[in-house]
Amino acid sequence: MSHGPATPMTAHAAGPLTGEAHVPGDKSISHRALILGAMAVGETKVKGLLEGQDVLDTAAAMRAFGAQVEKRDGTWHVHGVGVGGLMEPEDVIDCGNSGTGVRLLMGAAATHGFAVTYTGDASLRSRPMARVTDPLALFGARAFGRSGGRLPMTVVGASDPVPVRYTTPVASAQIKSAVLLAGLNAPGETVVIEREATRDHSERMLAGFGAEIDVADSPEGRTVTLVGRPELRPQTIAVPRDPSSAAFPVCAALIVPGSDVLVPNIGLNPTRAGLFETLREMGADLTYESPREEGGEPVADLRARFSPDMKGVEVPPERAASMIDEYPILSVVAANASGTTVMRGVAELRVKESDRIDAMATGLCACGVEVRDGADWWEVDGRGIGGVEGGATVATHLDHRIAMSFLICGMASKNPVTVDDAGAIATSFPIFGELMGGLGAALISEA
């Protein structure tokens, strides 16, 4: 993805937010549907795929690896090449802004006997890749990148891979998934152990595609065992809507006076639902309507109503993995609650698209909110509903979640909030502006 000129955007307070918010498909599931579809034998159909830039970059990558990927009549069709059948790309694989894209692709290709060079935008080139290339080395792959294990990086895949047993050093579904995808083309059992459970979409989808995969909880943690070299059967996948995107209209409704918003059909996989649990603990008027199961994932319709009496809470560190991408928007809700919200065990926030603790702390301080932080914790002093001053222009550092969080902040603050660049929002939530405008938000783009 090439990033054009910066497009500032400003959010002003307006009337209540009302109506239905149809957020796009889940980003994590969309990446996996394309990658596993490309490694199955035959045609996988995907409905509701997120057409955000991160996922479009993964679609282009799968074509470069030899799969056919195209959209026809509103459905994405992936004609796979089978496990072990990926082909050497003719050019560098550019994953744009996407950590998930590059790390999962590195895994999938690492047990094929050819070299692949990966790159990305300035944000992705600053993110650590050794967390993935270290376990891939155990399969026999070798990585050569910039200092600090950064992109651009070439990974020479193992031509005679061996299966691996690996305990992830940090809670990360990307590391776990990279190892499992590499394990697909290694003979025998690949085992990944995680001390804290992270999102389990790879495990669910691998089982759906017919792989032999077992998940067991033990005192060591969660142990995932995958039998290598399966024949993956093509699937028809309905991607649930993304809870991480739903978080934005939900949180906006909670803090904009008079709001009442329904966000239908949201994936509520427990490994993703930590934000909603936290909001309810804070006293949010947030209900799950018609809970049901779709395509192997639990879903419900979320209803969020203005909640003037929310209180700060201490978010337990063991909940971090289930809401890792939602801390930026939680901090905006915390600023509109009373009392202090404390978030611990969140060092991973410092290695996302930006250092999210630093980006939010700096922007919230500019909006008149007091924030304190350390290496793996931060706390936000609430100013109550309508108590945030705003009136600042904040830097988003190519980070979609920082941009969306500050725009929501501006919908509830005394003065407008401007983000220096809203461009990155298209990586995960391309219809964000349109959708929030449809609910009644006042967003002005300076593009």
Ligand SMILES: O=C(O)C1=C[C@@H](OP(=O)(O)O)[C@@H](O)[C@H](O)C1
């Ligand atoms: O596996 C995934 O789809 C993701 C895992 C998380 O990253 P980590 O694995 O680095 O925690 C999350 O932040 C990212 O948005 C999506």
Ligand SMILES: C=C(OP(=O)(O)O)C(=O)O
């Ligand atoms: C961290 C995120 O994504 P990724 O790691 O795929 O760039 C995110 O979407 O918040």
